[in-house]
Amino acid sequence: MEAEEQAKLEAESTRKKLLAKAKTEKGKSIINQLYRPVATIGDGGTADALIDEAINGPRPDGKQHYKKAKDRAAEIRKALKNGSAKGDEGLLENELGKLENAIALWEKLHGK
DSSP states (O other): OOHHHHHHHHHHHHHHHHHHHOOSHHHHHHHHHHBOTTOOSTTSBHHHHHHHHHHHOSOTTOOOOHHHHHHHHHHHHHHHHHTTTTTOHHHHHHHHHHHHHHHHHHHHHHOO
């Protein structure tokens, strides 16, 4: 099996596991936005894609994840604050931490 195909299968597995853990529609929606079935970088999440871009530069397909990471982090903070993801707090706090770390690395290396 090619490395890219293996990465895609592992990323899909991570996505499925997280979706299965999510209890609320809001939590599932956020996970679905963060983890795409066709992802091949890291665990398939936005945070890993942003870390890859921070270190290796823009992707050949032109996709950039900085804005998406910032937007999803804000969405998670809002959901945690207003209770729309009650029951998914731990799951979303973990994802928020990953996004915040990736954003901080990107900003450190690129001066945002």
